[in-house]
Amino acid sequence: MNLSAPIHRPSLHEELVDRLREMIVEDHFQPGEKIPEKSLCDSFGVSRTPLREALKVLASEGLVVLTPNRGSRVATVTPEELANTFPVLAALERLVGELSAERISEAEIAHIRERHEAMVRHHKERDRSAYFTANQDIHSAIVRSAANPLLEQHHTALASRVRRARFMANISDDRWAQAIAEHAEILAALEDRDGARLGALLSNHLMNKFAALQRAIEGVSDAAE
Amino acid sequence: MNLSAPIHRPSLHEELVDRLREMIVEDHFQPGEKIPEKSLCDSFGVSRTPLREALKVLASEGLVVLTPNRGSRVATVTPEELANTFPVLAALERLVGELSAERISEAEIAHIRERHEAMVRHHKERDRSAYFTANQDIHSAIVRSAANPLLEQHHTALASRVRRARFMANISDDRWAQAIAEHAEILAALEDRDGARLGALLSNHLMNKFAALQRAIEGVSDAAE
DNA sequence: GTTTTTAATTTTGAATTCATTATTCGGTCA
């Protein structure tokens, strides 16, 4: 690690933004759930000031909804919102592919290949949680390799909304196998540094995920009727 | 106007976010300029609490940079940042075009045509300020017509960074004329509801703007040497 | 006269306080 890198001491509100975002994305709160300032302050050991600053930032990211005089709630993930989010994210994925093919280093490719193989193993072992983590690692490594902080920032913001949706329904075995196959193609395009193909694959991969998610949600709500 | 629409009374920090963003985008502050909390509080007539909340939101949007214990500064618009921003925005513009062609109403097209004609007049009269406003109206109307709030939100955030760049250098007469021609094509594609073409035109229009801006900045910095 | 050190002032981050607005709970009346 670079020892001469500037030291960044995060302020309380930054720390809280990160922690709360993680908690929301990782489903520690129910969507629509009220966020009680008091008890959160107690558990974090901070006063309301930095917590409220953090909530306002998260609201601007769309993870939290503020209603004047009625406090804050975790934003709900509606099907409409997903239908709006996926195409935007897919547009960014295409750009990610184009840039990454140009800029990615051999070391980054090697790392992604390693994570890819781990992911395939987790799939064979049907370890959904480990699979999910490896999958996540691969996608963020690719986004990172595009070397565009702005792109990464907006991608992350949108992806965090999508990520929450995975708690709405389980992925089917068929789709899971298909996703693995798509990932193999993505890795191949990456190794070929074929930007146009990589962009198309990444974008399609995401839209396929969306279609599968929609089917799964349909199924869930149908079953509930 | 819809009289039965829910009443939204913005909180102080929301109001401040909007006002400060406007001030930054419209160049009321120098890039890199220190933002003095005290005097801003005085001029807005609010306490530091809501102002600081607003600054944190603007920092998450990238318009403001917070340095721990050293307060906040207006973010600078570096050439590198612009080089990162334009391609992302162009990717979103392409999607805007595709969606807008499907979803735009005849009334919206009529409004854009009206603003387009005004913009052409302003160009003839060499009224840069009025031209800029009409141009801005057209672009936001198109984005709005794509009917995707997420897309609009991210587009707006990126566009506000780009918008600040116009104060870095004046546009050339050649580029101005070319922009008008591109706008005519955009309007035609809109009226034809040709999504693929509209997306490509919007994306190219933006990247041409970027190229022109880069040339202009080069010129400025060369002249300064 | 310039640089360094030290003290005063200002600015910042975060806790606390206060006024206002919701919510809850208990009682009244149909």
Added chain:
DNA sequence: TGACCGAATAATGAATTCAAAATTAAAAAC
């Protein structure tokens, strides 16, 4: 019993306060 009203309680929004850090000003040393 259950809908309605009002007091008590809790929560929220925003101002104020306080401690720590940075900046400025002043004094001392070279």
